[in-house]
Amino acid sequence: MFQFISGSLRRRSSFIIKGLRGNPSKNLCSSSICDADTIFALSSGHGRCGVAVVRVSGPASGLALSRLAGRAHSRTVPRTAHLCNLVDPRSQELLDRGLVLWFPGPRSFTGEDSVEFHIHGGPAVISGVLQALGGLPGVRPAEAGEFTRRAFHAGKLGLTEVEGLGDLIHAETEAQRRQALRQMAGDLGQLYHEWSQRLIRCLAHIEAYIDFSEDELIEDGVLNQVDISVSQLQKEVERHLQDGRRGERLRSGVQVVIAGKTNAGKSSLLNILCQRPVAIVSPVAGTTRDVVETHLDISGFPVLLSDTAGLRDSLDSVEREGVRRARERVEQADLTLAVLDATHLPTTHRGVPDFLSSHLRTLLPGEEDPEAAARRCLLVLNKSDLLTEEQAAEVQSALARARGLPPACLMSCQTGHGLDGFMEALLRQVKALCGDPLSGSPSLTQARHRAHLQQCVQSLGQYHHYRDLDLALAAEGVRLALTSLGRITGKVGAEEILDVIFRDFCIGK
Structure with missing residues (x-):
């Protein structure tokens, strides 16, 4: 479509795309996450059970594996269960005989080195293993939802997928389970991502027209195509909002x-x-x-x-x-x-x-x-x-x-x-x-999704309002709409809502 794109436009478009489509691990990674301790928790729930799972994630996961199971992670086959004696590193007392699985990063749930201990589910066994892990240097108990938070910051999960995982944990009925699984699989996030990509293209075309239309370097009809694309997207978002709150x-x-x-x-x-x-x-x-x-x-x-x-x-x-x-x-x-x-x-x-x-x-x-x-x-x-x-x-x-x-x-x-x-x-x-959670377009599941999408529609309306008055203000409307979509998926400004989302997660997830 463009006959010529100068270096300034490339820089401008690069800024737009990187700022709104960048890797969450780079944009949102706080010092507490980037310089994270190794964390551990019981991930299989409390109470007596046949098998309990203790999860460890972080740079000292290999140390935990070697000190408790006597296995060097370099000699342990990744993602393969190994039967081992688990001992207390301080007293060398036998704690249990169970399975260990080594997940080297980045091919793990959190993107970090991780290890899982599958042990017998008696309270005394669980307590012994947790105390042994707590005595290792640089290892601490995990907070609620901290494993999933790290997965989000590592780019393993989008924010809508994180919310789907939380809904799956709390699902009590079959329909809730189906809806949560669909969202965790990324259907909702993919829909918003596709809308974001279309807005990025629209914004790049508007910026190109602003910069180069006077030099006659832009083909005719560029803004007309943007008008059509913005109108179509606005109608799609409005239809998405008119779902009767089913999700x-x-x-x-x-x-x-x-x-x-x-x-x-x-x-x-x-x-x-x-x-x-x-x-x-x-x-x-x-x-x-x-x-x-x-x-x-x-x-x-x-x-x-x-x-x-x-x-x-x-x-x-x-x-x-x-x-x-x-x-x-x-x-x-x-x-x-x-x-x-x-x-x-x-x-x-x-x-x-x-x-x-x-x-x-x-x-x-x-x-x-x-x-x-x-x-x-x-x-x-x-x-x-x-x-x-x-x-x-x-x-x-x-x-x-x-x-x-x-x-x-x-x-x-x-x-x-x-x-x-x-x-x-x-x-x-x-x-x-x-409605049927498995048919049709994925439904809205969160009140915050609805609020951001309503803001997105309003911002797209700003584009139409200023289209013939001030193209720079019209472009700002598209940029605000893109920001609203980014707040849903976690690409923009996610830190302010992370604590709310993870508040209801269980320890060990």
């Missing part, structure tokens, strides 16, 4: 709230879903005064289920506070299970849809869009066992003909009738809220 919801759990009037069977539904007596069930109306929470795994999807106080007017100050909290939870919920007493439905099936619509307007007062209400609500018509077969059939017929209502299930918490249908409907709603 974030899957990572943290779907907020499901059981709400309704008093004595409709909300606590009974909670107990059925949890398969244990979590909440007190009583025929006395208003038994539940506060929010009762529990975590569930519904076919691999994480759910935070909340039972709330019955919605009614009350003179009791405690119950009024419970009702206030219930309404607050409904406003925050991803999905509301609106529980009604089926015996309170109109006797004529024609009046059922209007009755339910009126009830939903009371329960979801801030939701004007019926379709939006349908996506975040599931009607549960409880106590079907108190209806005659004819009444139940009329209700089912009315629900089948109704339009504009959320999915509805006629069931009985007392007998279990209709429970299977309710669970299927609940799973469909939860799946729709979370």
